[in-house]
Amino acid sequence: MTAMLEHVNVTVADPKATAAWLQEIFGWHTRWAGDSIYGGLTVHVGTDAQYLALYAPPEPPKGQAHSYTHINGLNHIAVVVDDLDATEARVKGKGFSVGEHYDYEPGRRFYFDSPEGIEFEVVEYD
Template sequence: MQAQLEHANFTVSDPQATAAWLCEIFGWHIRWQGPAMQTGHTVHVGTDSGYLALFSPGTPDAGAQSSYQTVGGLNHVAVTVPDLTEAEARVKRAGFSPKNHADYEPGKRFYFHDHDGIEFEVVSYAA
């Protein structure tokens, strides 16, 4: 038996706004949204086989430390795309700044931070 990742759940300041740009950049769709614990709201956005659960308790606390220095911290979310150039253009149109471009086996990639400081890695394994 081999397990498959179904979803990751993390806190954002505005689940609807984050879901909107994720749909715009990556071609995803909203799978579900509704009330969540602590009088919060959650939006599930992704594909039919996997998604990100975007949670907000209403008034989230701002993170104080780098996730790379915090045990249990979210370091980045990686997404594969068929066309890295097109994905980078979409990231820029959404108002984000791509950085840390790298070309090493087995693929090419870049990173960007969203409005909540969450780092995304965009990678393509296309030849």
């Protein structure tokens, strides 16, 4: 049996706003939105098979004792696309600054940061 990654749960300031720009850049859709089991709001955005769970606590976090109480508890999220150049244009069109670009086997990639400081790697495989 091969395992498949279903979702990643990250804490953001505004799940609805984050979901909106992710949908515009990557062509994703909102799978579900509602109250979180920890209070606050969660929005699931992605494809029918995989998604990001975007969580915001009910009140702005005061510390970083638990992963659900702070923003950016990971290194980066990688997304595979069919057209890297068109995706980069959409990223720039949303006002994001694009960082490093790398072209090595098996594909090309670039990086950008979300407003919360979450780094996204965007990859197009050859």
